[in-house]
Amino acid sequence: MRMVSKKSVLLLGLGIVALSAVVVATATAGTKTHKSSVQVCVLLPDTKSSVRWVQFDAPDFKAAFKAAGVTASINNALNDPLKQKAQAQACLAAGAKVVIETALDNGSAASIEKLFTSHGGKAIDYDRQVTGGSASVYVTFDGKAVGEAQAKGVISAMKAKGTYKSSSTIAELWGGQTDQNAFWFKSGNDAIFNPLFSSHKLKKGPQKFVPDWDANNAATIFNQMLVQTNNKIQGVLAANDNIAGAVVADLKAKHLKPIPLSGQDASVQGVQYILAGWQSGTVYKYVPNETKAAAAAAVALLKGKTPVSNGFRKNGSKKEPTDALPVVWITKKNYTRLFTDHFLKKSDVCVGAFKKYCK
Numbered sequence: 001m002r003m004v005s006k007k008s009v010l011l012l013g014l015g016i017v018a019l020s021a022v023v024v025a026t027a028t029a030g031t032k033t034h035k036s037s038v039q040v041c042v043l044l045p046d047t048k049s050s051v052r053w054v055q056f057d058a059p060d061f062k063a064a065f066k067a068a069g070v071t072a073s074i075n076n077a078l079n080d081p082l083k084q085k086a087q088a089q090a091c092l093a094a095g096a097k098v099v100i101e102t103a104l105d106n107g108s109a110a111s112i113e114k115l116f117t118s119h120g121g122k123a124i125d126y127d128r129q130v131t132g133g134s135a136s137v138y139v140t141f142d143g144k145a146v147g148e149a150q151a152k153g154v155i156s157a158m159k160a161k162g163t164y165k166s167s168s169t170i171a172e173l174w175g176g177q178t179d180q181n182a183f184w185f186k187s188g189n190d191a192i193f194n195p196l197f198s199s200h201k202l203k204k205g206p207q208k209f210v211p212d213w214d215a216n217n218a219a220t221i222f223n224q225m226l227v228q229t230n231n232k233i234q235g236v237l238a239a240n241d242n243i244a245g246a247v248v249a250d251l252k253a254k255h256l257k258p259i260p261l262s263g264q265d266a267s268v269q270g271v272q273y274i275l276a277g278w279q280s281g282t283v284y285k286y287v288p289n290e291t292k293a294a295a296a297a298a299v300a301l302l303k304g305k306t307p308v309s310n311g312f313r314k315n316g317s318k319k320e321p322t323d324a325l326p327v328v329w330i331t332k333k334n335y336t337r338l339f340t341d342h343f344l345k346k347s348d349v350c351v352g353a354f355k356k357y358c359k
Contacts, residue, residue: 040065040072040298041091042126043101043112046079049176049213050242050265053102056287056343061100064295070302079212081108088112092119098298100124100139105178106131122301125320126294129180132316137307139294141285142324143181147188149283149329150262154235155192155202157260157280168234169205170197171225173218173247175239177209182239185264189237205233210243218246226250235260241270241282248278266330266338271349274332275357284328286343293323 042061044053058074065072073091077084081104088099092115099116101123103109113123113133123130125138158164170193175182197204206225210218218238225233236259238244244263251258263270263282273279297307309321330338336359338344350358 037095038073038091039070039097041096041099042072042074043084043087044076045102045104051267052265052287057291060288060291064291068299081105097121098301100126100294100298102126103128103130124294124297131180136301137297137309138313138320138322139297141327143184144188145327146283147185148192150237151189151192153281153329154237154260154262158235163234166200169203169229170235171205171233172207172237173243174209176211176213185239215242215246218243219250222247222250238262240264241267244279245269248273268348271335272354275354281329281331284330289325
């Protein structure tokens with residue numbers, strides 16, 4: 001591994017104060033010698049909306065770019081749009097030509113992409129689409145499929161529990177409104193639930209977006225939903241495991257029994273709650289596939305080539321090339337796949353009070 005020059009370190013240092021984490025992966029590609037610089041800038045959003053950004057995305061990107069012989073600066077904005085903008089500026093100062101961005105809010109994300117493209121660079125929407133942005137490709141998991149899997153999972157659990165009735169109320173906690181993915185997931189939720197609400201096979205209950213995907217916000221909102229319905233909620237659509245965990249905490253605080261509950265991200269806590277019967281399932285998105293696809297797209301753009309895509313997503317008045325990846329619904333029946341895929345460690349999940357539930 002080649003050391004980064006003092007010049008590059010100084011350039012990166014212009015934005016280091018604003019960075020939460022910077023990892024520069026360097027490797028030699030072929031016999032050609034390059035001056036030390038950053039070729040790709042990865043901008044991850046936070047550490048609270050999901051554990052994936054720290055546990056999977058950051059190290060997977062580092063490995064992918066090292067294998068490709070590309071230098072990359074990998075950053076986490078800690079949910080601060082101004083910090084993310086500073087990280088992008090530091091990357092540009094260090095010579096980055098491609099930015100892979102997971103947006104915090106649409107306005108700042110679009111300005112970051114235009115900052116790169118106006119300087120002759122390229123941008124990639126990663127996991128969250130930037131409306132009005134200037135990205136060359138959107139690399140993500142199929143958002144509608146995520147929402148459909150969640151809704152179907154709740155319905156399946158209600159049927160197994162015997163609570164799939166016209167009088168049964170469904171509460172929905174969608175993701176953060178500044179994240180376009182929250183609306184994509186919601187479209188899948190709506191595709192399954194709305195026909196059932198219209199035909200009175202299920203009862204539409206309270207519905208709210210959860211600001212920043214934050215668990216504390218979710219706990220407050222769901223507690224209000226319980227008060228509003230006099231605790232009579234028979235199923236909950238939670239947009240991810242973080243939000244689902246807040247629902248479980250509220251139910252336990254009120255000494256209420258588990259109810260059908262969805263999730264997303266296949267987190268350690270999410271799987272533990274599935275095993276213990278508090279959560280019905282979680283959407284499994286194999287993050288290494290997403291980072292690999294985004295890294296490949298970045299390398300293609302560096303070489304002046306067109307990245308791989310398998311369709312398009314509407315982005316304002318344009319159609320954005322999109323590489324949408326498949327997802328899997330995880331329950332008690334197939335959770336061990338997470339271990340065989342090396343996505344989670346059994347030793348992390350099957351501990352303490354949860355050990356007795358593991359196979």
